[in-house]
Amino acid sequence: MIANLLVDMPKAYVLINCDSGAESVVIDSIKLIENVTSCNVVYGVYDIIIEVSYETMNQLQDLIQNKLRKINKIGSTLTLIPFDF
Secondary structure, three states: OHHHHHHHOOEEEEEEEEOOOOHHHHHHHHOOOOOEEEEEEOOOOOOEEEEEEOOOHHHHHHHHHHHHOOOOOEEEEEEEOOOOO
16 A cells, blocks of 8 residues: 555655765665665766655655765765656
């Protein structure tokens, strides 16, 4: 039932830079955060991309500021909020 609720919630993508070689440790910590729906290592300027679901902007802000950015070895994040037009 929870999985179905997450499908209907707004989504955001967060691009993450982490310390070199720390991707697996960071991913293990990210996967413990509620509402993270996917987490992948990527090549390029960023190291990891995650997809998160949220109900309110306050919930998204809390997830990023108080959970994600507190993970050791994360250097920076960039949050992308998609929209339909």
